[in-house]
Amino acid sequence: GAGVSQSPSNKVTEKGKDVELRCDPISGHTALYWYRQSLGQGLEFLIYFQGNSAPDKSGLPSDRFSAERTGGSVSTLTIQRTQQEDSAVYLCASSRVGGDNEQFFGPGTRLTVL
Amino acid sequence: GQQVMQIPQYQHVQEGEDFTTYCNSSTTLSNIQWYKQRPGGHPVFLIQLVKSGEVKKQKRLTFQFGEAKKNSSLHITATQTTDVGTYFCAGEVAGANSKLTFGKGITLSVRP
Numbered sequence: 001g002a003g004v005s006q007s008p009s010n011k012v013t014e015k016g017k018d019v020e021l022r023c024d025p026i027s028g029h030t031a032l033y034w035y036r037q038s039l040g041q042g043l044e045f046l047i048y049f050q051g052n053s054a055p056d057k058s059g060l061p062s063d064r065f066s067a068e069r070t071g072g073s074v075s076t077l078t079i080q081r082t083q084q085e086d087s088a089v090y091l092c093a094s095s096r097v098g099g100d101n102e103q104f105f106g107p108g109t110r111l112t113v114l
Numbered sequence: 115g116q117q118v119m120q121i122p123q124y125q126h127v128q129e130g131e132d133f134t135t136y137c138n139s140s141t142t143l144s145n146i147q148w149y150k151q152r153p154g155g156h157p158v159f160l161i162q163l164v165k166s167g168e169v170k171k172q173k174r175l176t177f178q179f180g181e182a183k184k185n186s187s188l189h190i191t192a193t194q195t196t197d198v199g200t201y202f203c204a205g206e207v208a209g210a211n212s213k214l215t216f217g218k219g220i221t222l223s224v225r226p
Binding site for chain 2: 045
């Protein structure tokens with residue numbers, strides 16, 4: 001595909017359940033970001049992968065959140081024991097590194113925790 | 115850590131008025147980018163500024179990078195209802211593993 005894709009587009013889960021969100025970046029993009037956006041709010045940085053470097057996990061709000069990026073491509077964000085305050089849109093973005101490093105965002109996954 | 119600040123968070127203008135917003139960084143940036151997010155959409159890249167004092171124009175939008183490369187501005191001439199949305203700036207600090215840091219954004223509403 002030409003852009004960043006994310007799945008599922010919507011996820012409704014019960015409090016306490018685990019969820020996995022997937023991001024397929026643009027082929028060849030070595031940088032990948034996860035953000036969280038609550039309704040009417042800005043982008044909350046969660047985690048940053050860049051090539052073979054150790055991921056920057058400084059934005060993860062708690063140890064219930066984790067992310068992996070396999071083979072430098074697909075990434076999965078996992079939220080364990082979901083809470084109602086985890087409800088938000090989770091956005092993934094990818095980019096090249098270097099001069100032309102604009103971020104391309106996926107459509108997001110809307111997570112609702114009941 | 116690096117901070118990119120956008121204040122205020124919301125601004126309301128009458129259609130046809132000009133609009134200017136600012137972005138300030140706590141550290142010198144190697145480049146700064148601007149994004150627009152329409153209601154219900156995801157952020158979309160608008161422009162990147164790299165050089166000190168650089169000015170770029172896109173139709174009614176004018177972007178400027180400060181001389182010290184620590185601040186930037188976005189100016190919209192004669193706003194239209196299509197300008198509605200949230201505008202984010204994002205800065206990259208040299209040596210920070212190419213990581214972009216986003217500001218909180220400013221949400222612009224335009225009264226017709």
